[in-house]
Amino acid sequence: MSDINRIKERINFCIKGELWEQIPKFFEELHPADIAEIINHASGSVHTKLFELIEDEIKPDVLAELDDQTEADILEDLSDEEISDIVEEMAPDDAADVLGELEERSKEILDLMESEDSEEVRELLQYHEDTAGGIMTPDFVAASANMTAGESIDYIGSLDLDEPFYYLYVVDAEGRLTGWIQLWELLKQANRNQTLDVLADKETISVHTDADQEEVARLATKYDLSSLPVLDWQNKLVGRITMDDIMDVIEEEASEDIFKLAGSDDSELDYSSPLHAVKTRLPWLMITLFAGFVSSVILKRFIDHHIVALSFFVPIIMAMGGNTGIQSSTLIIRGLAVGSFSDQELFKLLGRELATGALMGLICGMIIGVWSHFMVGSSSEIPAIFLAFTVGVSLFSAMMFAAVFGAFAPLLLNRANADPAVASGPFVTASIDILALLIYYGVTVTLIALRSNLLGG
Missing domain, CATH: 3.10.580.10 (CBS-domain)
Structure with missing residues (x-):
């Protein structure tokens, strides 16, 4: 591995110094996957130049290993005849992947290929790229x-x-x-x-x-x-x-889910444009922004009721509720992805998350109750013990609800044939922020009203 790293360093040095004539001898010592990695990491302006320096026999193997955007850069600069010569030597499924990205040029390239090779690729192109037909190879025994x-x-x-x-x-x-x-x-x-x-x-x-x-x-x-x-x-x-295609699918699906958890998608890996990143991320951020508007209205109600001391603990209530929801939704999303539970286990699963959220909420509610008692003390307009009880019950209720909501949201989307990964990240966080505040506000107003009635009686 150290020898491979040294060769890569020499190639990168040659790229920086534009010593193109020295690069082919280094390429000869590398596996096609290593060559593809070097081209992927190089500047887009030299992608085609580097690809042209590769021996013709291994160009199909290198092309199959390239990132989508790098592959697109290179194919754009190659003629139809050059592409047809390369894809003829590729495995049919890899050739179909390449031609599937070319769309308008694919027909001309297929016409240039040998009839036997082109027929196999045509059959694969009829299937959607994300289906078994789209990733299979017709080579079997x-x-x-x-x-x-x-x-x-x-x-x-x-x-x-x-x-x-x-x-x-x-x-x-x-x-x-x-x-x-x-x-x-x-x-x-x-x-x-x-x-x-x-x-x-x-x-x-x-x-x-x-x-x-x-x-x-x-x-x-x-x-x-x-x-x-x-x-x-x-x-x-x-x-x-x-297996190589199966591993690619696992990596692709995992990458897609990770990006969705963050409110983005994996197309950002292929584009460097800030405008593309904004287009991808902004819709999810708008959900968060809208949730912030709703939260600000709820917070204003706290101030209107002159419960200033209780507003000190709003960040804790929101953060704990959000994290609890994300934990539950991540667990369910992973379970749905690997098929680790059946529909019959739905109520059992929701019951477990309810119990888990209640237990965690009880522990954290007691801790925050003690903390709020000593933090505010006699400086609050309401008794410290009442403040502690209110904050503790609110956190308990918010975490218990968040655990159930975080589990239920991806299950509901899965039943609706939508991607459950969408349920996590910004969606769950924004929803639970609002609901946690509503719970906090509702518990507070209810307990204050009960206290007033008791004192009035």
Whole structure:
């Protein structure tokens, strides 16, 4: 690894000094993924220059590893003929990803490609990029159910395969998937004369072409699969999704959720324009701003009621409520992503969050009650013990409610087929800020009214 880092440092030195003629010899010592990393981190003005210095044989591998924006910069400068030569050497799924970004130029590039290669890519382009069909490769190995293990080994040996595979898929006469066999099972001497129908595992885990890529990643992770067969609407085997694509999906979905938690999206990684960042973030900030307007109205009511001392603890009530809600929503969002609970567990889950919020609120409410008693003391217009009780009960109520709301919001959005990650971050925080203040104000007014009635009686 230290040698690779030294080579990268030398290449970066050559880029700064515009010593272009020295870079190709360093590229020869690096893996395509390392070359792609160097180009991604370089200035956009030299992306195409660096790509041209790569040997033609590895250009397809490097292009497949580039970031979206870097890839777009390079493809914009290449001719249709150059792109067709590169994508012909790429795996069909990677070629489809590249041409899917080109849109208007894709037809001309496909016409320039060899008919066999272009046909595979055309078939993949009909699927949405975020579905199983959009990320699958049509390169798979399947054999008839009545073939013996020995015959299947000879059959596999006769194939001109470009990618490694670990499962032999078993299909019937119509091409429908009936099972799968790990390669090492075929190599056992005792199995040589057994038919694939006998040897195959009939409990196949598969997805249809229209399955969401998040569901694909969840299944592959749950069942520890290195590849996942893809079926069309007739249950015919049309492709497989390999582990490298599954890992890309996991990274993409995790990145998307993280950005949504912050009120943004992952398109910011591909654009350096401040205007694009503003366009992405501002709508969520407007929610927070609106929540601030509502909060200011509620705070004004505190002042109108001459309860100045109680306003000292508003930041604590809001912060504790917001953090409690975020904890609950993050837990639920993660659970929905990995499918760790079923619909039947809904009420049990909400009950647990209610109990958790109540217990945490009780502990924190007692602490803040003691703190408010000693902080304000006799300087308040209301008795210190009453102030402590009011603040403590308010924090208890706000945290208990926030825990339930934080859990319920993503569940509700998930039921509505919306992305539950939207429920966290600015949405939950802004909502709980308002509701926590309303709870605080409601508890305060109610207790003051009760105190006045008791004193008046």
